């Protein structure tokens with residue numbers, strides 16, 4: 001596993017005064033989600049009017065779901081984060097371990113499980129740790145010890161040497 005330097009921003013568990021930037025981010029997040037909601041509504045209306053389109057859409061969703069399934073990650077690849085949301089609640093979230101912070105992992109805003117408010121931007125966060133310890137790196141297996149020659153092999157070798165000896169002797173006597 002590659003080393004990742006995890007970032008934190010503020011201390012989620014400490015008192016936190018929302019900044020002007022937090023208010024702006026939250027407003028933008030709400031506006032963005034409103035735009036997305038409108039687009040989805042329009043799309044649903046179009047799908048109602050056009051069954052072929054609806055079928056294509058259903059197929060696309062299915063493919064994405066399958067893809068997500070194939071990306072299923074092991075516990076030691078999941079980093080847990082403590083985050084403070086705009087609403088003031090502190091929740092735990094997870095992201096792939098290669099992300100240095102939960103925002104770059106796509107968790108810019110979330111639905112708060114405490115108060116149910118949607119699109120709550122993250123105002124502070126800190127890493128908690130991986131979901132599970134990474135498995136120990138397996139040590140390279142030592143090469144097998146050289147095989148001891150068997151008696152038959154030794155005998156064969158001796159015979160070969162004897163033959164060679166004879167050949168040389170014969171040569172010299174010529």
Ligand SMILES: [Zn+2]
Nearest residue numbers: 087089112115
């Ligand atoms: Zn909340």
